[in-house]
Amino acid sequence: MTNSETILVFDSGLGGLTVLREVVAARPGAHYVYVADDAFFPYGHHDEAEIIARVVPLMGELIGTHDPDLVVIACNTASTLVLSHLRAAYSVPFVGTVPAIKPACAQSKTRRVSVLGTKGTVKREYTKALIRDFAQGCEVTLVGSPELASLAEAALGGSPISDEAILAEFAPCFVGDAADASARTDTVVLACTHYPLLLDRLKRLAPWPVAWIDPAPAIARRVSDLLGARTSGVAESGAEMIFTSNRAHGLSAMLTPFFGGRALA
């Protein structure tokens, strides 16, 4: 497909697929390159300098190879740190994924919101600035999960993951009086793109019902706005999946739904 646009979606692993599926739905005619930097996964375990030193040159190589029209950094742990560096270094448009604190606080009725992210994301200055600017009087609880991204990857790969292991990672999001629906957390921001992979289990295991905020549809709208009107009549284009570890594509069949059913190259 010569005149289709190329969108590169980047994450540390498979979490960015939850963003990819929304972008694919919004831009079905595009060609997709999904890059999982699994050789460096999980980003949440690396310090800030290491992530900048890893992602900025790697993105330069990926841009050189794939010549994308737009890059989605489908990773909060990276976006909250490297977006400004990437925009300074490369002219391609970047769309990031950052904690959806503003819409969460705007919709919370109990004024208690929790942000569930990697340990890296919740300690970022970027995240603290979002709270300062957009908490709108809400009490915001930051919950840094050490292992939930890895558990989500393992579950997607078919490994049995216990309810207890998952609950231990996100239980601190639930703050306040469990018996009083007006005085407890009512909104949880999914501030890591891996977590929507576990959404059914998060809902089932939650001590009480909350609204789970996944920014992926908003990111897809932003991508579409930046790329402008779609080329009419362009059929579905292709998709490539790249693992920086060069591991075999054993998961391909399971991953095709995230690519809108495209066969993966």
Ligand code: DGL
């Ligand atoms: N998917 C990444 C995010 O959105 C995090 C996973 C990791 O720690 O590498 O933050």
